[in-house]
Amino acid sequence: MDVVEFLSQRIAEDEAAARNLLNDRSVSxxxxxxxxxxxxxCExxxxxxxxVESARxxxxxxxxxxxxxDTPWIPEAIEWTTLSxxxxxxxxxxxxxxxxxxxxT
Incomplete structure (x- = not known):
C-alpha cells in the first residue's frame, strides 16, 4: 500500500466516524x-x-x-512531495x- 492509498482510507474512516457522531443525539x-x-x-x-500528488x-x-x-529540480520535487x-x-x-x-527517520 502506498501512502496516498493509506491516507485516503484513514480519512474516509475519520469522515465516517465524524458523521456517525453528528447523527448521535447524545453528542453535545x-x-x-x-x-x-x-x-x-478531512476535506x-x-x-x-x-x-501534492499532482505535483509528484x-x-x-x-x-x-x-x-x-535536463531537469535537475525533479529529484527535489519528488522528495518534497514524498515528505509532505x-x-x-x-x-x-x-x-x-x-x-x-x-x-x-
Whole structure:
C-alpha cells in the first residue's frame, strides 16, 4: 500500500466516524462543532493530497519526457512531495497498516 492509498482510507474512516457522531443525539453541541471541524479537516487533507500528488505526478512525467537529466529540480520535487505525504500520515502512526518508512527517520 502506498501512502496516498493509506491516507485516503484513514480519512474516509475519520469522515465516517465524524458523521456517525453528528447523527448521535447524545453528542453535545460542542461535540458536534468538533465533528464538523473534523469533516472540514478531512476535506482539507484530501485537497492537499490532491495538490501534492499532482505535483509528484508532474515531476515523474517530466522525468520520463527528459530522461537525459535536463531537469535537475525533479529529484527535489519528488522528495518534497514524498515528505509532505509522509507527514500527513503521522497522526496514524499507531494504525497497523502504517509503514515505519513514512516516518523518514
Amino acid at each position: 453541541e460542542s461535540g458536534k462543532w468538533y465533528e464538523r471541524r473534523v469533516l472540514l479537516e 482539507a487533507k484530501k485537497r492537499l493530497i490532491g495538490i 505526478q508532474a515531476a515523474l512525467a517530466a522525468m520520463v519526457r527528459h530522461p537525459e537529466g 505525504l509522509n507527514a500527513l500520515a503521522l497522526p496514524y502512526v499507531d494504525h497497523p497498516d502504517f509503514e515505519r518508512r513514512w516516518l523518514g
